[in-house]
Amino acid sequence: MPQVRIIAKNFMDMVAALPAMKLDKLYENAFICEAILRSLPPLAKKYVLQMLCIEVPVTAKSMEEWVLPDGVSKHRVAIDRLIQLRIFTETVDRKRETTYTLNPIFQTNLKKLLLYGVVLPREPMPSNVTVRLPSSEDLEAFALGQWECFLLQLINSSQIERPSNISSSMMKIFQRGLLSQRDKEAPRLTESGFQFLLMDTNAQLWYIIREYISNSEERGVDSADLISFLLELSFHVTGEAYNINTLTEVQKNTIKDLADLGLVKLQQGRKDSWFIPTRLATNLSVSLTDSSSRKQGFVVVETNFRLYAYSTSKLHCEILRLFSRVEYQLPNLIVGAITKESLYSAFENGITADQAILSFSYCTFIYFHFGSSLSRRFFNFQYAQINECTFHIISFLQQNAHPRVAERVPSVPENVTDQIRLWETDLNRVEMTPAYHYDGFPSRDLFEGASDFARGYNALLWEDPEDSKKMSLVVKAENHVHMREYLSRQRQ
């Protein structure tokens, strides 16, 4: 199964990953240049500004002289990033001396920006044309509502009130890696999907936008165009109306998708129609680590494992349901309980089909080892590898702690977090060794011979005691070939 990495990457990492041609083309747009500049590490920013008016290559040596000895590592990071983004071109001349040149297009655009000041990508429409624009609260509510609705649809929740217009094929693309579908069963969240839901809105948005961009070529849209449009969008002013007619055809199609995600709100006037960027759109170029957009927490976890979420959101309810048992839903409160069962079902989500089948065969081994009384307990050990889940659940609870308990240290009671971890390690107590089980030996001699043979490889894990009438062996799977050879030799 392709592993989907849910690392919340910066938009700029995506930009950096574009092919050189596209990247150069991207810099033709002055807004991109500005956005890129903003995203740079502080030292890299300084280098760009320092070299803004230098038309000739600068040697690496002279640049190294600018930094103090303890700043070398930062210097390296800055230079690497600049080269990666093709802002710097590195050349090594015959004397093996390295020099750097600033990307000329980038340079020109930035210079223009400095000389003529910031030019808005497009002018907002005059207010006499656009009557009844939404208030900023309304716009915020719209954006979050759309986003929530989208997420609910994404996880195939039954709680959706009105499905968005996002095509089901597009939805399938977004769901790739987040949901897994085993034949005819209802799709289930994968471990990545589980983590995805527990991330904050900004990080989730990044993930979706990234998928949206990487998939653009299939829709016949140039990814560089798309990136430049999205970046451009982030320079618009939240809450202002912009005429849709200023957009290209491709952009017009894109803006419809973005409206479904809650990045912009579309409105239709008597003559014109316009789009209003929401905070989700204008935050796009903001660095991910910026936590100023963090929402107020809403979850209270008590020492008795009960969980109270001050939320009206159906999505929150769905998220809490992933790892707790929701008992009551009130107009602005969700009441649940974290139980061992609810957590185990959360851990289970991270299991792929392959892992489940493999571990089943170990279960039989364990069964032999400990007898039936314990087998049920040990059936659970298939979750042995999961540890990310616990981390995500606990950090979700901590990050979203209600202000009433947020100042409390720790915000989630220690006994609860301890218990969650203990429940998880409880599943990891069994070390797994792939093994084969042999039985039905025709004679005691053969059985004992096989057992000695296996012992010779240090591969015998278990054998029936001598006084038992049954004759069976459990041998490490890696020695199965040897065992098979041995047994077939004996049979002859």
Next chain:
Amino acid sequence: MGHGDKGRPSKKLKFSAKEITHLDDEDAYFGGEDIDDDVRDGEGKKRDFTKLELKPDHINRPLWACADGRIFLETFSSLYKQAYDFLIAIAEPVCRPESMHEYNLTPHSLYAAVSVGLETETIISVLNKLSKTKLPKEMIDFIHGSTANYGKVKLVLKKNRYFVESPFPEVLKTLLKDEVISKSRIISEGSRGSDGFTISKTMGEIGAGPSDLLNEAELAAAAEEKETHAFEVDPTQVENVKERCLPNALNYPMLEEYDFRNDTVNPDLDMELKPQAQPRPYQEKSLSKMFGNGRARSGIIVLPCGAGKSLVGVSAASRIRKSCLCLATNAVSVDQWAFQFKLWSTIRDEQICRFTSDSKERFRGNAGVVVTTYNMVAFGGKRSEESEKIIEEIRNREWGLLLMDEVHVVPAQMFRKVISLTKSHCKLGLTATLVREDERITDLNFLIGPKLYEANWLDLVKGGFIANVQCAEVWCPMTKEFFAQYLKKENSKKKQALYVMNPNKFRACEFLIRFHEQQRGDKIIVFADNLFALVEYAMKLRKPMIYGATSHVERTKILEAFKTSRDVNTVFLSKVGDNSIDIPEANVIIQISSHAGSRRQEAQRLGRILRAKGKLQDRMAGGKEEYNAFFYSLVSMDTQEMYYSTKRQQFLIDQGYSFKVITGLPPPDSGPELNYHSLDDQLALLTKVLSAGDEAVGLEQLEEDADDIALHKARRFGGSMSAMSGANGMVYMEYSTGRHKLGKGQMKSKPKDPAKRHHLFKRRFG
């Protein structure tokens, strides 16, 4: 009531006849383990009340009310204190941790609410005021339905005449339609009114209502004197009349009130609280619920252990100032109650007497206090001549107050007996844990009266009134050999012994004892339900122990040494120590074996160390010593104990306590300085456990500790009075056979040199 209703609030509005017919009442010991499996029900029954309408100013209001009777209360609301007092009066607390409380409205809780003087409309309007949403219609209907009958009729004893009293004449008319009641009515000549009811005015409720939540007009109405209607009944028929009013008949259960101030027939007892006896705020509050309208109400007051229940009892007795019969669970606590009476009140020595198998005192004068045990009163067999005389006196006297300690442990059957044997005007039950695994706590509602007050543990901890206990569950891995035996079918009866005797557990216990004795200078109680384990542990560690067979004299001696001697810092207790043995010095509990999933036992044991120690300001939140008491529960991993342990902790967790899980005790670097380090020692121990008879290491015989008040098995006992009261050393047949079989094994661990024995043991072996 209690925990059985948790998660599935009662839908029925009326009591079924069945509930009251549960006569055979016993604590469901091992049978109790499945009871609350379905209590916190799964997703299937989750409740969606999102359609309730939020009030615009909901942020300022502290609670949500659901249609199924569940109520959620924010403790950080500015109205919390008022809302708490109100909710505790009308609803049953489900859990009360730090930030959010949950309550259930049940018919029982509403019965209790009505009986302390809250009226249906008041309940609804106050609840509506506090609620963030509009009250669901179902809840309003439920309150109406539940309060329609309850609390409407009172049985009042005035000047030694019994009156059936009600503010609603139509209810009285309904009652009089019943043949039994109409026959027992006494029609006096002076009665007026069209129905012939006596009309009088009673004082309005003082201080009991949520006055600060009502607006002025309502307040004025509440304070106004109320007109009540009454008719008199024949004193000999009172019991019959009461019975007719129970839910299985007319369904107008009568509240009993005692107008003690106007009782001129029973002689007054000259006693009052000493000036230094200053009831704490919550004690005042509970008393105000009891004496709210100038009369004494019957009912139950629930306070955590160590929060000063005895002061409440003594205060109640000194307010009524009539003869008082005080019932305790065992001889030790009889002594303690007598001491408390003398400590807090001005009662003279000759006015108070203890009646146990050892001391058969009688008070002088015509009024006084008798402290005795339930068993002494309820005992049905032959008594000595002397006790027969005393019991006659107890039976014949009209008691002003029947004070009952630890009501949760007494089977309903015994209550019936005690209550039918003694004539009392007012009954007050005291307890810390109104939970029973058999969920028959509801019987107490009608036998004694409704719950009058229940304190919040966490608030008392914050106020520094009870100790702030750090609870921990210590996970001890089973050693390989013990676990192998544990899994064997043929050892099914020895499972408990095997997980209790787990060498890792022993070592953890020894480590903890050393740590607390040496590093902190603490006083430690070790609890073991399993007698085999108790003896083994105590002998090996050379510590004194008390169990069912320990005589009263020896108990007193050991406890005295534990309290005063610097050399005796640890004492091993069997189940006898669960209730009411007062050991205020102890601040550490180590529990090595326990009674299956009994939540009550866990709470009672914790209660042994709840009495606050040190200075008040140190104990207050943020004070110097955040934790001054420790409760360890040692469980062997992968055994039944883990499962029981979770169940047992439920009550305390619902009160806001949290259990920290500790693994890795004793520390891995500890070696032979702790016992059972070597495999040989461990194997020797294992052989000992396995070779002991099933009955010696099993569970059964322990259920009959002489002191355990679950004396429904009284018929099995011998006829000796002293044995009945749990005062002398009674050795049971099962136990003694077990001990004989153990004989050889025990010899080994016996110290060879008698001089090295602990002085407390010398007696035993001497």
